[in-house]
Amino acid sequence: MRNFTFLQREFSNTTVKSLFWLTWLLLFGILPAKAQVATNYGFSQLSGTFTPITGGILLGTETTDDQRFLDPAVPAGGTVTTGVGLPIGFDFTFNGQVYNRVAVNANGWISFGNSSLTPAVNNASTSAYTPLASTTATTPTHLRNRISALGADLQAQSGASLRIETIGDAPNRVCVIQWLNYRRYLQTDHNLNFQIRLNETTNIVDIVYGTMTFNSTSNTAHVGLGGSLATDFNNRQTTTNWNSTSAGTTNTASCTFVTPGATPPVSGTTFRWALQSCLSVSSLTASNITPNSATVTWSLSTSNPSNDYQWELRTSGQPGSGATGLVNSGTVSNTTTTANLSGLAPQTEHQFYIRSNCGSEFSSWASLVFTTACAPFVPPTLETFTGTFPPICWSRAQNGTPATGPQGGTVFNWVTRDWRNTANTSNGISAVFNIFSTNRQGWLITPTYNLSSGGFSVFYDVAVTDYFNANPIETDGGNMAIDDEVYFLMSVDDGVTWTTLEIFNQANTPPTAGTTKTYDISTVNSGTVKFAFFATSGPANVVNADYDFFVDNFSVASCLPPxxxxxxxxxxxxxxxxxxxxxxxxxxxxxxxxxxxxxxxxxxxxxxxxxxxxxxxxxxxxxxxxxxxxxxxxxxxxxxxxxxxVWIQGPNFTTLCDLVTEFSQNFDTTTAGTGILPPCWSRSGSSTVANVIGSAAAPFSAPNRLQMSAVFNSTVAYVLMPPVSNLQAETHRLRFKAFATTTGRNIDLGYFTDESDLNTFVLLESIPVPGTTQAIAEELFAFPAGIPTGVSRLVF
Known part of the structure; x- marks a missing residue:
């Protein structure tokens, strides 16, 4: 064996600048329709020449990073979000408002303002790196209107400049905002050159790209228009080619810049947005949403189209893109404001598109997204809580009591974790509620079940352990605290009223090892049955009471599984x-x-x-x-x-390897990664570092090597080699190359008498390993002897 590396310690450090995560969960409901910039502006792409400006106001320096430029008197910029604004040089109409000021954000975008307002501009954004998705409100709201040419975490570098200049003569002047030689934050080999151009009289918006040099790190940017609300956008998206983008369908849609992988725009490429004469409808809403139907309404187009409205209902694809993803389509008269949609699939996201037919031209498509409701589940059903949580058609609530039922809320305390805080059990992931402190409560609510045929039972696994470990509760003799309770409830009228089936409390605490609860509901024959778990820690704070309540494998059936x-x-x-x-x-x-x-x-x-x-x-x-x-x-x-x-899945298993008489391994065909070893190799011990990594260099063979890490006696790594049939013959030798990152280190060679028990490791030889770089790795030999019958694997 060769290419073995023993690393004493390895550390890594990654700097992340201003990183935000925002997660939304949508079980069923609607997203608001796009508004004016989405429907009133048409997009086109042109070829031309990128002509840099050299005059006007120079904004910032070669070290600019995250500045906002709001005042001609402060060309260095700053961190404030409001100010008097930079002059456009003429009145520019955008999204129905007249503007004469802009605010420039160094991160590739601008927002609009007017000198008659105080403040004149407001460049606030939830994140300056994703401006079209910002939900930060402005006053008045139209100060949010914005244009993003390359909205991302940008930074100036040597030779970079940012400037604004109004060129030309009235009535055809152009206000140009230009970024030259910018880059993505802290990245090299970027040369990003682009302009936002505001055209007088026509009120056309142009984004013009010059030389755009990407690097090998994948980044994304917001490109397009944003209105006074986050739901009003008209943007572009691509992951592969900036010369062939498509319309974005969400305000988070973006264009990827990386090479290889994404083709940059050809220098002179212009993305143009111009007001249309044929306008689409507005104010789309969805109502009366059921599992199989919905009603969509809208306000008539102000263009008063001479013909009709065309609409499409889709689950995927752009409008007009063909049959794939198309659910239904049709036309309605130019005085109709409603479409009744039927035959829909339950719990499915649908996109509704509609446009005006003005005879000689069409408007752009207006759109609305809604999700149909869940259809009642028909037994047998099983929920294992693996995957998205809450599962599809399940829900959570914070407020309410067993008497009132769930009453909404914003803090949802039911989450998922390993069953009984123990990984690799047959139960896998489960729902869990951490009970501690006072008045901490939460609901976990099932879908609606159709039990109209009767004869069913409901069952689930339940357990209680100490917080974040598998031990019994530390307090109250291993029982729940005095005023802590978890209710299991049933509703036969779709959640209007609730009946308690069982209360878990100090006198009825589930066992630490877990148990399966079964309830005979054979006499229930309602088509709208729901179940719920309601947990509360009560008003009393019992000292040190901190434990986890688990629920798993929730099933409704007439025939119960093993x-x-x-x-x-x-x-x-x-x-x-x-x-x-x-x-x-x-x-x-x-x-x-x-x-x-x-x-x-x-x-x-x-x-x-x-x-x-x-x-x-x-x-x-x-x-x-x-x-x-x-x-x-x-x-x-x-x-x-x-x-x-229902089918119940048992624990996954992997058959053992065949015994061999000899083996050779250089790790080069194994995918490098945390915890990854070649087939028939395995690891054990407390260290998490025992795996194949890249970066092998001479005298190792490229590209991979094996890495192990141990820290004194606190974390120990073992790697078990493939099983062999002739360890006891003493006819073979073990050969490998190795080095350590610290001098004076050894690697122990031995075996386990019981591979499930680390305490049974038997040392055969402690082999000195050279350090401190792989360039001085040596070829080492061992001649294992004295291994007892029944042992087939050597261990480092």
Missing amino acids: TSLITSSLTNSSVNLNWTASVSNPADGYQWEVRTSGAAGSGTTGLVQSGSVGVGITTVAITGLTPSTAYQYYVRSVCSATDNS
């Missing part, structure tokens, strides 16, 4: 699958599947073996598997010929 799926007796070609019998005592036993891919019951692709066992049998022996291969397995109960439970 539980506690595990594997045993794993070899290179076989495994035993085991589970605990279903409480339904299924009359026809169980069905099982072993797969390499695909969901249970999804067909032959990825299916390795399948079968069934009779009533009362809870194990099956699987043979004929492929060595060193990852598998998933699933089991379900079969209560009758027409009634099965």
